[in-house]
Amino acid sequence: MIFQNPWAWIGAAAIAVPILVHLLTRQRVDRTPFPTLRFLPVLPLATARRHRLTDLALLAVRCGVLLAATWALAQPYLVAAARRGDPATARAIVLDTSASMSRLTGSGVRALDEARARVASLERGPRRSDATTTVESARLALGVAGASAWLDRAAGRRELVVVSDFQRGALGPGELTGLAPDITVRTVKIDVPEASASKAEATAVSVGGGTTLVPTLQLLPDRTDVRWTATAVSVMTRPPETSIQILANPAERPYARAALQSAWRSAIPLSHALAPAIAIVFPGAPERAALRSAGRDLDQRWMFDLVASIRRDQVVARLTDGRPFAAPVVAMVANTPTLLLLLDPADRVVHAAVIAAAARNLVAPDAVEELEPDSISPGELARWTDPRSRSASADARRRAIPPDASDGRWFWGLALLLIGVEAFVRRRRRPAVEPSDERAA
């Protein structure tokens, strides 16, 4: 329980008044001389005990009246579990989906998967009535900005939760200072052992004839090893596990491999479950004609963005006249809508440039840096985050209380009830009357 007017508790000293009154005016049993006790029934202890109990009961009731009134004046606000999850609480969760989150945690689970589990539990929240939104972003700063914009439109209690491995450079104190003062900030760090090696699957290369080359990148602190694995599964039937597929015939395989390796040097496209699917189709790819005939116009913004960014790429722009590939279409590849970049039968260097440009624009440009194993220490993280987020301080809780909210009315009602009880108990203790007053006419 929070007291919005704690100074009112000084009034509790008034409880000393009924105690003093009780001690000074405690009813004493009068002694009455009587001719004989022969006819008096034996009811000694219960009577005396009844009056002693009545006195104490009266004292307790009077103290209770003062206590209830003081409690009410202190403007209590009961922060119950139901209220902690007050419908007015808005929670924005920022999930880091950057490349570093693909690393494995100490339990062997991918950091991103563990983060999603944490987000799921946060979304469930202490109360169903919590308003919660989750922002997934590879750039934490952008995610925080988006979450802040959402929280600006929310009412009542507001909370920002950031779930990340907090790679150095991913988030700085500057991104948090711009938040409104009443927004509580919490950080949920996904711990990834710094010295562990990370594995990442990169884009598979389909070289036609039912063969797919899958490169596996092992990122170590001092180097990156790439190992290629060939699988004999048609890319047309196997669901794409990678962002970029390269469709080529066996004669074009060397060029495709070389172009892909060139692309790795400038960017390392990593697997993202939500990453869009694109296919770079060499002129000799056996599936080209069928895919082209079945293709449709682009219909998603990222597709236009990617095409535009590739065409604007400096290397591509210098090698071509701005048209490195034919009109792109969207076609179903293994039941997945896929953006097709149809390479024209032209200079194979252009092909490599397109592949590299696609890789660069599809993934975060600083993917290598994202794989940097150095993360923000917990102590430093704690200094960045708002101190209010460490625990629900009294100030924060008080600010979270709606202006007119107070449970004092219940204690005023209790005080009134106790006043009635006091009057009832006091009436039962009628003073004795001298027998001379009772003389009959």
Next chain:
Amino acid sequence: MNVLDSSVVAAIDDLELAARLVVEGLRSGLHRSPFHGFSTEFSQHRPYQTGDDFRHLDWKLLARTDRLYSRQFRETTNMSVMIVLDSSRSMDFPNGGISKFRYGSILSAALAYLAVNGGDRAGLMTMAGRQLRFVPARGGRSHLRALLAQIERLSPDRTWEPARTIGRAADLLKRRGLVLVISDFYDAEDETLRELKRVRHRGHDVAMLHVMSRPELTFSFRGAREFEDLETGGTRMLDAPRAAADYRAAMETFLDRWARSARRDGIEYARMVTDEPPARALRAFLLSRRTP
């Protein structure tokens, strides 16, 4: 009949004056000694005259002589009345107003006054501490004053032995007289009743004036109280309203028991409450003595 309220009478310090006022209040209708009536001695026969009481006709003589004769009785003008006054502590109740002892004292004084002024003799027997105090039954105004003075010197003290006091009072009556006991009769009920019966069987008239106060009859106390026995000092704490019903029932049984026992054994019994004017109470008692 103008009778004075008991509180007024009790306020009169002079007991003789108070007694006289009481007697004057009850004298109407009492043309002759109230202590006489059926307690008389046969004197002689005389021829029946119109107006004679038929109860006094001697029927045996009528059968023998065929003539009507009335019996004449000699009034015992020097009837001895021994007043036994309870001066135990239980009589010193209630605190406010007229106590039973004061009321009894006034009754004693009034009865003595009535007796002596009616030509009878009056005496007093009481117990102070554990000692008997008595004034022999005599007549005359000087004796009356001495007797009243003795009553005035009395004050309730401790307990008493009613059987012993009553028995001694009867012993001091040289001839057949009236033993009049004024008490609340709380002490030694069985012994007291036995002694009263014994005195009755010895030929004396016995009368009980059972003096009670209104508060101990109604028990209208309120709240929790600690009652202290005036004679024993014992205490009992209880809730008076809760105890009232049981108390009144026990008191009623006590009073009824005495009344029945007295009637059964030929003892005159009168209950007198201290808030009743003494003259009225005495008058009722004395008139009831007339009725056989």
